[in-house]
Amino acid sequence: MLTNLLPTLTATPLFAVGLTLAAYLVGSALFMRLSKPSWLPAILIAALLLAAILALLGVPYATYQQGATWLTVLLGPATVALGMPLYQQLPRIRELWRPLAACLPIAASLAACYALGIAWLLGAGPDILASIAAKSVTAPIAIGITEQLGGSVALLMGSLLVTGVLTIPFVSLAARVLRINDERIIGFALGLNGHAIGTVRAFDISPTAGAFASLGMSLTGIFTALLLPLAWRLVGLAG
Amino acid sequence: MPALNGLLWLISYWLIGEVVIHFSGLPISSGVVGMLLLCATLAMIGRVPSSLAAAAQPLIALLAMLIMPGVVGVFFILDELAGQWLAIVASLLLGTLLSVFTTLWLLKRLMGRSHAD
Incomplete structure (x- = not known):
């Protein structure tokens, strides 16, 4: 039975x-x-x-x-739905566009490069590198990137979980060490590094932190989706 | 059924994203294209239609649940990753710590300067 x-x-x-x-x-x-x-x-x-x-x-x-x-x-339409908070934050983006635009390419590239560099030094194979490269990108976008790089989506999702979970205590630690109280900065860092998991946490702190976290998450997603597959091809890692 | 109306918006933009990628060969996901097009459309209209908000808000709130089926997959490939564990865990741990510090430090420097302007 x-x-x-x-x-x-x-x-x-x-x-x-x-x-x-x-x-x-x-x-x-x-x-x-x-x-x-x-x-x-x-x-x-x-x-x-x-x-x-x-x-x-x-x-x-x-x-x-x-x-x-x-x-x-439903991840497809959910990604499209992120266009709505992005539009709602356009005034805030314009207000701070200069520091944000200067920070984003560097920080989003480093989010991928630090992890890739350390994994490469420790002898991880190209399939592992392709799976963890998008670790700071929100899931629906990251899955598309990883498929293009030829990585394992299951390992990517695990990396997303670990990265998102770690980002939360790391941001509070770093903010204390660097003496940062600005909720906009803390929110942006949570979204940029910790994607959806960090963004959920930022909304717990305050609506402003949450808005900047969704902004950081969206921009990191767009930037990485546009540049990582191209960079990958240039470096010659793709098969 | 405003939410259903909004869902049709979202699905249509995702499908438009597929079409754009099919013809342009851009290496990005159709969701990202759809998101950018949606944002551009809203900027042109100048407001968020309530039907769209009715579908988009619950979907965004459910993002964490929608990625769960994929997240769970990692527990089932643990065996395949044997031997690569140290590299993966160390890179995620150290990499995230370093990138969090860099982001916060950069933003503090950059925003400090723009306030001084």
Whole structure:
């Protein structure tokens, strides 16, 4: 009976969709219950829960992933939707366009280069480098970049999770060391380095920090999407 | 159904992005093209239509959930990554720490200067 049940359930995408929704909701609830720890974001709790459930039920990842396509297809329109906050922040961008425009290319390039350099020094292969290059870019854009570079999307997503989670304590540490209180700077740094995960955290700090985080996230995404694949081809890493 | 109306906007812009990439061969994702086109369109209209906001806001709020199916994949390729672990973890950890410091330091310097202007 039980052995027949699982194939029946996984035959419909609703099983994967339901599991994902449940893990996300339970993860968010636990996160609130733990009074929003900055070192353990809701998405990390949810991802660990989901992985544990899949492992316990013995559902192969490929089967789950196939069903979850019903959710992930929405990443396309969700990326387009980021055009809305971008438009809403245009006045703020104009106000600060000079420092932001000077900082963004350097900071966004370094976000990729530091990690690539360290991984290369430690002997990581080209497939690993291609998978972690977009680690600071918001997921829907990063997936497109990684596919173009020929990296592994699964490893990219793991790198996104690790990078986003680490960015939060690192930004508060760096802000303390550098004596920075400006919420605009802190927000921008959270979005630029920590993509969606950092942006969610910035909205916890204040709406201004959140607005600058979405700005940093969008601009890093656009800049990296435009330049990283070209740079990759120039360096000759692409096959 | 304003949200449905807005969703059609978003999907249409994503599809336009696909068309643009198909003909231009640009190495970026159709989502990025759609996002830029949407931003440009809104700047021309001068406001955000409520139907668009009704679809865009919940979708942006759900970004974290939409990436979860992909994120979970990393737990299932742990075996394949054996031996590369140190390089990956060290590069993400140190790389993020360095780039966070650089970003904040740069912005502090640059914004300080623009205030002085």
